[in-house]
Amino acid sequence: MIDARDVTKRFGEGASAVTALERVSLHVPEGSFFTLLGPSGCGKTTLLRLIAGFELPSEGEIALDGEVIGHLPPNKRPVNTVFQNYALFPHMSVARNIGFGLEMLNRPKAEISATVEEMLDLVQLGAFAARRVDQLSGGQQQRVALARALAPRPKVLLLDEPLSALDLKLRKGMQGELKRLQAETGITFVFVTHDQGEALAMSDQIAVMSAGAIQQVGTPEEIYTTPQSRFVADFIGDTNIVPAELLGYEGDKARIRFAGGQAVLANAASATLAPGAVHVAIRPETITVCDAADEAALLHGTVLDSSYFGAGSQMRIRLRGGTEVQAQVAQPSPTGCEVGLIPDTSMLQVLVD
């Protein structure tokens, strides 16, 4: 569907030039809900604007359905955008906003009004067709923006943090609605967010970005359970990142040892690291807490505190090396107690820095 190949985008000239994207390559599969996730300033909007045609790449090319579109202006691309601030036309009614794209494509009047009807139904705004857009609530404006971008049936819909202006409750509702719209229309969605919960909940595929580069692409589950770099592990949720020593690789596994424990095999994305100090991701729910003297314990530490959260308790433990980790257990040990930790080694992930 969309293929970006070695796309670099620089703003400005000479010494003051800013590199917003650095050799980004990306494949967005047809009909998928694809999310660009990353912290502020990592280049998500820039990538989206390159796909929409508002910016031209400094280097590299972007193809849609195998055809290079890098040189086409936005009005020649079968791609529509839902803007972060909605950018609805204030001098037009809701219906005319939605029909604007088709009007510009010179579609027959009957077709336009039929599509507008259909879109109004799709976003459940049937009663608002004749309203001015400034007489709508934020959530309603959001849906008009969606309907307007969907009405011309683009091949790709780009959404730049469309939910960030909404309050939490509306946001949860719109997340579901967006998912539903994507499934119903079958249009490829490229969705930008810096909220990892939103990304995990909605996406078929996530591309995690940082500092103008793509760190990892995968399904939400892959991103969540097997983060490949320290950045991704850190950015997605509440994984523990613990120092360890890499002894070497065995097949596609890495042999590692935590301070004071025995060597174990952990998952590794690629056998590229030199033996020595590395970081390992351990998810809190994969840790079993045992007696400090237990032979099987790979890590040792002191319980700092624990808090009950319904399904179990969250314990904070300070390891002997000073690192703090969290573990989710059914029965917490008392504060100040020395404990041993046994992580599920099949879930350990060696991280690239």
Added chain:
Amino acid sequence: MGQGVEHTLSAAESLRQAAAARSSAQRRRRLFLLLPAVTIIGIFGLAPLSIALLYSFLEPGTYGGVEWVFSTDAYVQFLFERDIFDDSLIFNSAYLQIFARSFGLALFTMCGTLLLGFPVAYFIAARPPEQRNFWLFAITLPFWTNLLIRTYSMLLIVRDEGFLNLTLMKLGVISEPIEMLYTDGAVLVGLVYSFLPFMILPIYASLEKFDFSLLEAGHDLYASRAQVFRHIVIPISRPGIVGGCALVLIPSLGAYITPELLGGGKKLMIGNLIAMQFGSGRNWPFGSAAALILMALVLVAMMISLRAGAEKESRHG
């Protein structure tokens, strides 16, 4: 018991009275506060207009001023000429022609200021906010100088030995100076120059809050650049365009100094015609009548354009 009821009744009554007194006091105060505005409108707006209306129905005095005799001659004179021998009325279009030329020139002035002013206003609105004041300042700066002086300097530029002709001759574009001064063209240039800010400022005001991401939104939805301009920029700046056109058209209809100096007073414009009646023409009633006819025409034109605008609005809904 009965006394208690009476007591509460009278208490309610007195409350009501107090409220009534309060509201009438409020009404008096509101009127009082309106007084300055009413006075100003009365003194500077309605009074001169009433005087003009009154004078237009009187007879001219021999040495200026008016004779207090009722007459509609001033209005008749606008369209007809009295035959010197048999006193019959003959249609005379001389004044109508002056009006027509004035309207034509004013319309051209309006179009000229619009064509020049719109891009300028758009340019300023597209600057970052901290730079806009500088540009607005630059636009209004010439207006700190007297219109007369600015018009004289325009005269120096367009006359035969003026800056424009000398430059063109130096460059070899022309061998003889082009006669520019004392033509309708010179008047038009002078009017466009002096009224330009009245077009720029209202359009700028309507574009000041313009959300430039709307351009991208339009472009994204398959509109070409020209279509974005036509369907998004123009409609949103329409109030400014309409306001600017009115602010240019109306005063340029009555412009006096510019046609006098740059047109050499050869071809009369309404403003000069009216001024002349109160000066050498010594026909105050006719001057008043001409001024009122001009005003009536402007009002009618404005009403028509407003109605057309409202219809367009409702059609697009």
